[in-house]
Amino acid sequence: GDSVTQMEGPVTLSEEAFLTINCTYTATGYPSLFWYVQYPGEGLQLLLKATKADDKGSNKGFEATYRKETTSFHLEKGSVQVSDSAVYFCALSDLSHRSGGSNYKLTFGKGTLLTVNP
Amino acid sequence: DGGITQSPKYLFRKEGQNVTLSCEQNLNHDAMYWYRQDPGQGLRLIYYSQIVNDFQKGDIAEGYSVSREKKESFPLTVTSAQKNPTAFYLCASTLDRSSYNEQFFGPGTRLTVL
Numbered sequence: 001g002d003s004v005t006q007m008e009g010p011v012t013l014s015e016e017a018f019l020t021i022n023c024t025y026t027a028t029g030y031p032s033l034f035w036y037v038q039y040p041g042e043g044l045q046l047l048l049k050a051t052k053a054d055d056k057g058s059n060k061g062f063e064a065t066y067r068k069e070t071t072s073f074h075l076e077k078g079s080v081q082v083s084d085s086a087v088y089f090c091a092l093s094d095l096s097h098r099s100g101g102s103n104y105k106l107t108f109g110k111g112t113l114l115t116v117n118p
Numbered sequence: 119d120g121g122i123t124q125s126p127k128y129l130f131r132k133e134g135q136n137v138t139l140s141c142e143q144n145l146n147h148d149a150m151y152w153y154r155q156d157p158g159q160g161l162r163l164i165y166y167s168q169i170v171n172d173f174q175k176g177d178i179a180e181g182y183s184v185s186r187e188k189k190e191s192f193p194l195t196v197t198s199a200q201k202n203p204t205a206f207y208l209c210a211s212t213l214d215r216s217s218y219n220e221q222f223f224g225p226g227t228r229l230t231v232l
Contacts, residue, residue, distance in 0.1 A: 034220060043208055043223035044161075069125075088159065106151075106221055108160040 002027045003096070006090045006109035013080055013116050021075040021112050023064075023090035031092040032071040032104075033057075033066050038087045041066070048076075080116045087111045120145045124209050129229045131203070132195070139194045139227045141209035148191040148214050151221065154178060155206040164207075167192055183211035196229060204231045 007022040025031065032051045037045040048057030053068035062077045073090060090109040119205045122143045143150065147166045151186050153161040163176030167186040181200025186192055192211075196203045210221040 029135040036223075043124075043225045044210075045223070046220045049220055074221075105163065106161075110158060 002031070002092060002094050002105075002107045004090050004092055004107055004109035005086070006112055008110070008112065010113040010115060011070065013114070013117050014084055015116055016079045017099065018075040019075070019080045019084075019114070021088055021090075021114070023073045023075065023109060025071050025073065025090075027092055027094045029094045033064070034091045034106075035064055035073070035075050036089040036091060040086075044089065049057075049060050067086040082116050082118050085114055085116045086112050122209060122211055122222055124224035126227060127225065129227055131229060131231050133231060134198045136195055137229065138196050139148050139196070139207055139229070141192045141194065141224060142190055143211045144190060145211060145222065146189070147211035147222070148189070149212045150186070151210040152176075152182070152184065152192070152194045153208045153210065155208055161208065166193065198200055205229060
């Protein structure tokens with residue numbers, strides 16, 4: 001089945017440091033890939049997405065490139081801020097066949113806690 | 119503003135009680151989902167519904183029930199059969215079944231069993 005593996009945290013950085021959170025995936029089809037962010041006590045918000053190989057998603061200074069050859073979607077940011085402190089989830093959306101029909105199911109990684117210190 | 123609302127934000131339940139978590143969306147989305155989040159485990163799918171009056175079990179449906187009588191609403195009942203219900207519950211919706219459409223999440227309900 002589909003799976004997402006992301007680097008385990010917690011990750012602690014100083015403000016203005018470079019961030020990389022690794023994410024690799026296994027999927028049977030041609031998935032879309034997402035990064036979601038969760039601030040303390042809140043739901044998830046979409047950070048960026050990519051729908052096909054070599055696509056780059058970007059938002060708020062964060063970037064990730066869909067690499068089919070390495071089945072990866074690593075999240076990067078050149079200069080983190082204290083306000084970036086949150087849990088980051090990598091996810092894929094792939095077609096799932098079930099007894100009741102088919103739908104695109106989101107499969108999540110376990111999340112990476114990022115703490116940015118001033 | 120369009121969005122997803124969940125209530126209550128915090129819920130306490132005694133063992134043996136059923137409780138119902140509310141999820142409402144005004145985004146005119148067809149599909150709705152319930153997830154459970156436990157520390158260090160990511161999100162796991164409980165139930166989903168692609169259309170009114172239809173819903174399907176997710177990966178961890180045992181001990182839960184849902185209904186979808188209206189497009190806007192997808193309540194989740196945590197029954198006494200759920201042996202470890204303490205968790206953070208997230209509701210989500212998406213426009214349709216296309217993989218290109220991201221899921222939008224509500225703010226969550228934290229359920230604690232006393």
